[in-house]
Amino acid sequence: MSDAGVLGIRRATDADWPALWAIMEPVVRVGETYCWDTCLSEAQARTEWLAPADRTMCVFVAEETPGPGSVGAAVGAVVGTAQLHANRAGGGSHVANASFMVAGNAGGRGVGRLLARHVLAEAREQGYRAMQFNAVVETNTRAVRLWQSLGFRTLATAPGAFRHPAEGFVGLHIMFREL
Numbered sequence: 162m163s164d165a166g167v168l169g170i171r172r173a174t175d176a177d178w179p180a181l182w183a184i185m186e187p188v189v190r191v192g193e194t195y196c197w198d199t200c201l202s203e204a205q206a207r208t209e210w211l212a213p214a215d216r217t218m219c220v221f222v223a224e225e226t227p228g229p230g231s232v233g234a235a236v237g238a239v240v241g242t243a244q245l246h247a248n249r250a251g252g253g254s255h256v257a258n259a260s261f262m263v264a265g266n267a268g269g270r271g272v273g274r275l276l277a278r279h280v281l282a283e284a285r286e287q288g289y290r291a292m293q294f295n296a297v298v299e300t301n302t303r304a305v306r307l308w309q310s311l312g313f314r315t316l317a318t319a320p321g322a323f324r325h326p327a328e329g330f331v332g333l334h335i336m337f338r339e340l
């Protein structure tokens with residue numbers, strides 16, 4: 162992060178939605194990393210991220226606040242978000258699933274790693290035994306490297322399962338780690 166900035170993680174509130182949508186909309190529209198319709202409406206995205214009908218969701222935000230040496234109002238800027246939930250219901254509910262999005266202008270500065278570490282710790286605390294990502298686009302090298310560095314391994318790749326707007330048909334990794 163910037164020298165003066167302090168990055169913190171907290172639970173999201175409804176009031177965060179405009180900032181979350183500002184982060185999510187470019188990711189959704191470009192369609193390179195999530196199996197989501199690129200025409201997804203803001204209302205659909207809000208439901209999907211904050212309150213889907215079929216899952217209990219924990220949503221976090223990464224917030225950058227000015228450090229002690231910085232000048233100006235100490236207003237937090239939301240620079241990333243993550244959600245944590247059970248990967249499956251019933252007999253599969255001891256395995257967690259999580260999703261992450263970092264603001265384009267905050268990428269490569271450790272926000273994703275901090276969010277992921279937080280979510281892994283939270284999942285452990287909530288009693289999950291493992292975490293699984295079901296559909297990591299193989300061309301999303303930033304995410305793949307990040308997940309690998311945090312102990313995830315690729316169990317399998319569904320070949321050509323993702324229609325990338327620029328790369329064509331590319332694979333989807335199932336990535337997994339025990340907690």
Ligand SMILES: CC(C)(COP(=O)(O)OP(=O)(O)OC[C@H]1O[C@@H](n2cnc3c(N)ncnc32)[C@H](O)[C@@H]1OP(=O)(O)O)[C@@H](O)C(=O)NCCC(=O)NCCS
Pocket residue numbers: 188194260261262263264267268269270271272273274275294296297298301302303304306307310
């Ligand atoms: C994937 C994503 C969450 C990573 O967040 P981030 O804040 O940019 O990542 P970080 O700065 O914490 O970097 C984590 C790792 O990513 C890799 N990385 C970072 N920038 C990179 C780049 N430009 N090229 C390749 N790898 C890169 C490095 O392995 C880095 O580890 P390091 O800090 O030890 O070098 C973010 O890019 C994002 O929101 N992408 C769009 C949505 C998405 O793909 N979500 C994940 C779906 S599986």
